[in-house]
Amino acid sequence: MAKSNESEERAELHAQLWKIANELRGNMNADEFRDYILGFIFYKCLSDRVLAEAKTILENDEVDYATLSDDHELHDVIVPAIEQSLTKPDVLGFFLSPSELFSNVVKLSHDSNRSLIKKLREVFTNIERRTLGRESEGDFQGLFEEIDLDSSKLGKSAEDRNKLIGTIMAHLDAIKFDVNNAESDLLGDAYEYLIGQFAAGAGKKAGEFYTPQQVSTLLARVVSEGKERIRCVYDPTCGSGSLLLRVKREATRVDRFLGQEKNPTTFNLARMNMLMHHISVQDFSISQGDTLTDPEHRGESFDAIVANPPFSAKWSADATFSQDERFSAYAKLAPKSKADYAFITHMLHHLSEDGTMAVVMPHGVLFRGAAEGHIRKHIIEKMNALDCVIGLPANIFYGTSIPTCVLVFKKNRDAGKNKDNIFFIDASAEFEKVKTQNHLKDEHLNKILETYQKREFVDKYAYVAPISEIAENDYNLNIPRYVDTFEEEEPIDINAVALEIREIDKEMAAIDEKLKGFCDELGIEAPF
Numbered sequence: 001m002a003k004s005n006e007s008e009e010r011a012e013l014h015a016q017l018w019k020i021a022n023e024l025r026g027n028m029n030a031d032e033f034r035d036y037i038l039g040f041i042f043y044k045c046l047s048d049r050v051l052a053e054a055k056t057i058l059e060n061d062e063v064d065y066a067t068l069s070d071d072h073e074l075h076d077v078i079v080p081a082i083e084q085s086l087t088k089p090d091v092l093g094f095f096l097s098p099s100e101l102f103s104n105v106v107k108l109s110h111d112s113n114r115s116l117i118k119k120l121r122e123v124f125t126n127i128e129r130r131t132l133g134r135e136s137e138g139d140f141q142g143l144f145e146e147i148d149l150d151s152s153k154l155g156k157s158a159e160d161r162n163k164l165i166g167t168i169m170a171h172l173d174a175i176k177f178d179v180n181n182a183e184s185d186l187l188g189d190a191y192e193y194l195i196g197q198f199a200a201g202a203g204k205k206a207g208e209f210y211t212p213q214q215v216s217t218l219l220a221r222v223v224s225e226g227k228e229r230i231r232c233v234y235d236p237t238c239g240s241g242s243l244l245l246r247v248k249r250e251a252t253r254v255d256r257f258l259g260q261e262k263n264p265t266t267f268n269l270a271r272m273n274m275l276m277h278h279i280s281v282q283d284f285s286i287s288q289g290d291t292l293t294d295p296e297h298r299g300e301s302f303d304a305i306v307a308n309p310p311f312s313a314k315w316s317a318d319a320t321f322s323q324d325e326r327f328s329a330y331a332k333l334a335p336k337s338k339a340d341y342a343f344i345t346h347m348l349h350h351l352s353e354d355g356t357m358a359v360v361m362p363h364g365v366l367f368r369g370a371a372e373g374h375i376r377k378h379i380i381e382k383m384n385a386l387d388c389v390i391g392l393p394a395n396i397f398y399g400t401s402i403p404t405c406v407l408v409f410k411k412n413r414d415a416g417k418n419k420d421n422i423f424f425i426d427a428s429a430e431f432e433k434v435k436t437q438n439h440l441k442d443e444h445l446n447k448i449l450e451t452y453q454k455r456e457f458v459d460k461y462a463y464v465a466p467i468s469e470i471a472e473n474d475y476n477l478n479i480p481r482y483v484d485t486f487e488e489e490e491p492i493d494i495n496a497v498a499l500e501i502r503e504i505d506k507e508m509a510a511i512d513e514k515l516k517g518f519c520d521e522l523g524i525e526a527p528f
Helices: 002-024 030-057 075-086 102-110 116-129 158-173 186-208 213-224 242-250 264-276 319-323 340-350 370-382 442-454 467-472 494-522
Strands: 230-235 254-261 284-288 302-307 351-362 386-391 404-410 421-426 432-434 437-439 462-466
Touching (some): 030 116, 030 158, 030 264, 213 302, 242 264, 242 302, 340 404, 370 467, 462 467
Parallel strands (some): 386 421
Antiparallel strands (some): 351 404, 386 404
16 A cells, blocks of 8 residues: 555656646756756755754754744854754765755745845855865765856746746745655656656757666666675766666665766766765765766776667777777777777776676677777677677667667676577567657566576577677677577468459459440540
8 A cells, every 4th residue: 555655646746847847948948948947856855855954953952944044043053063964974965054945045036125046046056165175075066057047048037037936946845855765765756757758858869868767777687686785886978877876776785876977967967866866975976077088987896887878979089099908908999980889898897807787789889890890709709798688679769769789798707607608689579669759668678687587598589699609600799690580471372362363353354344334425535
């Protein structure tokens, strides 16, 4: 019953937030309004957590933190003490004064003599400023810079912008966020839901920050299989952080979450997403930058890596990278026009000896030749690190209709029972079509995972390919070479077809004769 109630509560919260987003975004595109609505939800979440912690600290003092105005006699005693406590990394790592709480700030929208926008700027600045020199500094700096409160998209005049922002905040203020329930994590789940909804409306741009939930689940379960504890999970192109968070949900225990993201807007979204899901500032590190040219986590290794890098992106492939320890062992670099294998080898370098890595790639990585073929051969022949190839349906990612695959890598295969083979799964034909997008249903996902775990031949679906067979195919991994999905057509009875054609000819001759009669009656030439 409890689960049923939680499910209903979850669905209701999703519906409420999405309704607010649709009603208030006006003429803005989905990805434009996303930054505002998600930013204000995040601000409310921070505010509610501060209020909850402050209430706990002050529960024996008969003081309501939210009503401690700046001129209250106890303000200068209580507020600094609360700040000192809450900014510790093992508590919250951030702080808001009573006047900066969401519910107090939203009241300014009704006060014609005070500026809501001015106050919000002050609040966002103070949140970042108070983390300076603290462990949480890197998690908050620049976090609100994408929320442009002066954008004309919010309204032509300051009064219009003030009114719209006030309306958004008032709607959110009316919703109760159960921020302390880390177990059910309704708010974090709702945040993920909104990110997914905005991704669906953002078209091609969505691929920069969001991996469909079922694909995320597939990768997360693969890398967490058989592990009681994941010390650190890593995503070098983490987008909104959805893959990292999915590992948190699917694994028994994850200690730390590390990621890197190039896009500054998405980088901010990922950090917000971590905090929304009750990840302590001590336990995650999301960095901004280009993973290939400016990697943040040199020298570190991870026992779980998940990624959905940009498909066939361009990169510099500068000759100096030939000396980089991430690429030097392969003797060749991934081509400038396709960085797929640059991402793969970067991740393999960071994968621990007993780790598992699952990465989404375009099908081209399976069979393209030249430098990519050389690198692929090295990974299979010299490293024996490729464990499984899973073919996914086309058109399941936002912004591209191409078919994709999941590649699973392990470094310790030589010590295992599967060291002499690579497992192939062709799940490309099993999906549900919803409007213009294809989706993996639970039954499709479960079939993939059950097949992956059993690692057995399944007619027209899965095949255990000996390494010797792959070598005979010149290390070409194109899935149809190994999983035969050919369906024989029913035999055609030529004699029956000939008889059918004769009958059709007779019928046509009768029709022609009838038409000729009509033409004769009308005194016109027949058209045949």
